[in-house]
Every structure is written in C-alpha cells, then in structure tokens.
Amino acid sequence: xxxxxxxTTSEELMAAVAAGDLAAFDQLVRRHEREVWRVAYRYxxxxxxxxxxxxxxxxxxxRAAPRYRSTAPFRTxxxxxxxxxCLDHARKHRPVYSDELPDRPDHRPAADERLVARERERRVxxxxxxxxxxxxxxxxxxxxxxxxxxxxxxxxxxxxxxxERLLARGRxxxxxxxxxxxx
Amino acid sequence: MRCTRVCRSLNAYADGELKPSAARQIANAPEPPPPPPWLxxxxxxxxxxxxxxxxxxxxxxxxxxxxxxxxxxxxPMRLVTALTAALAVLAxxxxxxxxxxxxxxxxxxxxxxxxxxxxxxxxAPPGGLAASYAVVDEVKP
Numbered sequence: 001x002x003x004x005x006x007x008t009t010s011e012e013l014m015a016a017v018a019a020g021d022l023a024a025f026d027q028l029v030r031r032h033e034r035e036v037w038r039v040a041y042r043y044x045x046x047x048x049x050x051x052x053x054x055x056x057x058x059x060x061x062x063r064a065a066p067r068y069r070s071t072a073p074f075r076t077x078x079x080x081x082x083x084x085x086c087l088d089h090a091r092k093h094r095p096v097y098s099d100e101l102p103d104r105p106d107h108r109p110a111a112d113e114r115l116v117a118r119e120r121e122r123r124v125x126x127x128x129x130x131x132x133x134x135x136x137x138x139x140x141x142x143x144x145x146x147x148x149x150x151x152x153x154x155x156x157x158x159x160x161x162x163x164e165r166l167l168a169r170g171r172x173x174x175x176x177x178x179x180x181x182x183x
Numbered sequence: 184m185r186c187t188r189v190c191r192s193l194n195a196y197a198d199g200e201l202k203p204s205a206a207r208q209i210a211n212a213p214e215p216p217p218p219p220p221w222l223x224x225x226x227x228x229x230x231x232x233x234x235x236x237x238x239x240x241x242x243x244x245x246x247x248x249x250x251x252x253x254x255x256x257x258x259p260m261r262l263v264t265a266l267t268a269a270l271a272v273l274a275x276x277x278x279x280x281x282x283x284x285x286x287x288x289x290x291x292x293x294x295x296x297x298x299x300x301x302x303x304x305x306x307a308p309p310g311g312l313a314a315s316y317a318v319v320d321e322v323k324p
Contacts, residue, residue, distance in 0.1 A: 025230055028288045029223045051219060062233065132279035 010074035017065040027052035029058050032075075035145065036082055042140045043086040045125050053089060057082045066072075078146065079090040080111060083137050090133030127177040142167055 010031065016024035036057050043049035060081050061068075068077070128136050134156060141147040141155060153160045253264055 022227070022230060022234065025225070026227055029226050032228075033218050033222055037222065038215050042214040047216065047219070050215075051222060051225075054222060055226050055229060059233065062306055064228050178298065 011070040013063075014065055014068050014070065015061065018068060025058075025062055028061070028074075032078055033058075035075075036078065039082050039137075039140060039145060040080070040086065042128070042144055043137060044089060044124065045129065049089070050133060053082070053085050057085055076154050079145070079151065080157070083141070083155040084157075086137050087133045090136075091100070115148050116178055127174050130177060131170050133171055133174070135166050138163055138166040139170045139174070 001049070008109065010028060013024045013028045013031075033054065036054045037050060040053035040057070042046065044050050044053065061078065064081075089150070128139065138152055138156065141152045142149075147155070149160045149163050153163045156163065156166075158166075253261060256264070
C-alpha cells in the first residue's frame with residue numbers, strides 16, 4: 001500500500017493522488033463514496049444511474065488531481081464535481097416518474113409504517129423531480145447534506161444571493177406540491 | 184451590523200420559509216440506500232485502467248498543454264482553430280508591413296541639426312570626445 005494510508009486530510013490525499021499514489025485515491029473513494037452516492041441517488045432517484053454518476057465523479061476527481069489546488073476544502077470541491085455531473089445528467093435526461101421504488105433493506109417490523117414511509121418518499125421524490133435541476137440540487141445540498149449557502153454557491157459556481165433565490169423558488173414549488181401531505 | 188451576521192440572519196429567515204409540515208416530510212424522508220458494496224472496487228478498476236491507458240497524466244506546461252488540448256478536439260474544431268491562428272499570423276504580418284512602410288527615411292544629419300538649431304553635429308575638434316570615439320570605432324574588430 002502506498003503512503004495514502006498514512007495521510008489524514010482529504011486535501012493531503014489529493015496531493016498524494018496528484019503525485020500518482022493510487023492507494024491514496026482508494027482511500028479518498030472509501031472516505032467519500034457515501035456522500036457522493038447520497039447526493040447522486042437523491043438527485044436521480046435510481047440506483048443504477050446514481051452509481052454511474054458516483055463513478056464518473058470520482059474519475060473526474062482523479063483526472064483533475066494534478067490541477068487541484070487546496071484553496072477550498074476537498075469536500076466542497078467534491079460536491080462541485082457531483083453537482084456539475086447531476087446538472088449535466090438533468091440536461092440529458094428528462095425525469096421519469098415511477099410508482100415503483102427500488103427494493104432496499106428495511107428492518108422496521110410494521111408493514112404499514114413501511115408503506116407510509118415509501119409513499120412519503122415517493123411524494124418527496126416526485127416533488128423534487130418536478131423542480132428544475134439547479135433548484136433540486138440546491139435543495140438536496142441544503143436540506144439533506146446540510147451544506148451552507150457559501151458551499152452551495154461554490155458547488156453551483158454561482159453567488160450566495162443566487163443560491164438564496166434558487167432555494168426560495170424551490171421551497172415555494174415544494175410547498176405547493178407537498179401541501180396535502182399529512183404531517 | 185456586520186454583513187456576515189446579516190447574511191446569517193437572512194439565511195435563517197430563508198430556511199424558515201418552508202412550511203413546518205413540508206419541511207418535516209423532507210426531513211423524515213428515509214435515508215437513501217447505502218452505496219452498493221462494489222462501488223469503490225469499480226471506481227478503482229476504472230482508475231487503474233485510466234492509469235494504464237496513460238490518460239491520467241500530469242498537466243503539460245503552456246504551449247504543450249494547448250497543443251494537447253487541440254489534439255483531443257474533433258476535426259472541425261481543429262480546422263477552425265488552425266484557420267483562426269493562420270488569420271492572426273497573416274493580420275500580424277500585414278500590420279507589420281504597413282507599419283514599416285509608414286516609417287519615413289531618416290533626414291540627413293545636417294538637415295536635422297539645422298532644424299533643431301544644434302551646433303554639436305559640426306565637425307568635431309581634434310582631440311575631442313567624438314574624435315576619440317571615431318578612433319575606438321576604427322580599431323574595433
């Protein structure tokens with residue numbers, strides 16, 4: 001194993017990747033695969049497409065490693081890569097509405113609770129899918145990933161003011177769509 | 184109040200825009216499934232193949248990077264780039280030629296001296312600085 005295993009921060013790992021250390025890249029992938037996957041899955045709502053997006057995101061990171069400068073936290077940079085890929089994906093694919101959700105492990109005993117949760121998720125999924133790509137990704141990054149306005153602005157390559165407007169419009173649209181959901 | 188505090192307050196205000204019930208629905212939406220266990224292995228396999236193919240390389244400096252970028256473009260893009268570069272070179276040559284034609288030949292020294300009312304362009308007195316320079320200039324290889 002290369003020196004990747006001895007390094008701590010993701011920025012240091014990126015420097016090692018830039019120097020050709022694939023073990024450091026392996027460590028970066030293992031460290032960040034969950035967040036990349038989460039954003040991609042929430043954006044596209046399909047496991048197979050989310051996997052493609054996640055793989056592409058990491059490969060972009062690998063290719064960009066020699067040019068990477070740690071002026072911002074690596075996490076912000078990673079979200080920027082995933083966001084761009086998601087928005088590209090939205091331009092190429094129109095959202096597909098489906099009543100079926102992929103099977104997933106669910107250990108809750110009550111079937112009715114599971115049904116309610118699935119219905120709720122379906123509605124949220126549909127509500128998010130109905131939004132324009134940049135509003136959708138802004139809401140995902142804000143409400144699911146807990147990113148700050150500055151980080152979202154950096155990921156989207158826009159200003160904080162523009163993010164506020166995107167979120168406000170997205171929330172307004174969601175408010176209308178989710179109005180009839182019982183709390 | 185400082186801008187950062189104003190921003191934080193505005194963000195907090197904006198975050199409260201969504202109705203509590205709708206916000207709760209989103210917050211309570213189940214976590215996405217975990218990433219497939221093979222995701223990391225697949226990424227690494229693709230990374231290794233990129234390294235083997237040599238498509239993962241350190242950035243080239245300056246002109247070499249531009250040329251390598253050009254090599255990766257489609258033929259129409261290469262043609263347009265080549266045409267633009269050729270036009271730029273031709274325009275540069277044309278402008279240079281026009282500028283050189285516009286330069287007037289130098290006026291004879293006596294004429295210039297007369298125009299400026301300068302008497303130092305007269306024949307240098309023997310032993311003067313100009314005469315010394317003329318000697319030095321002659322012995323130069």
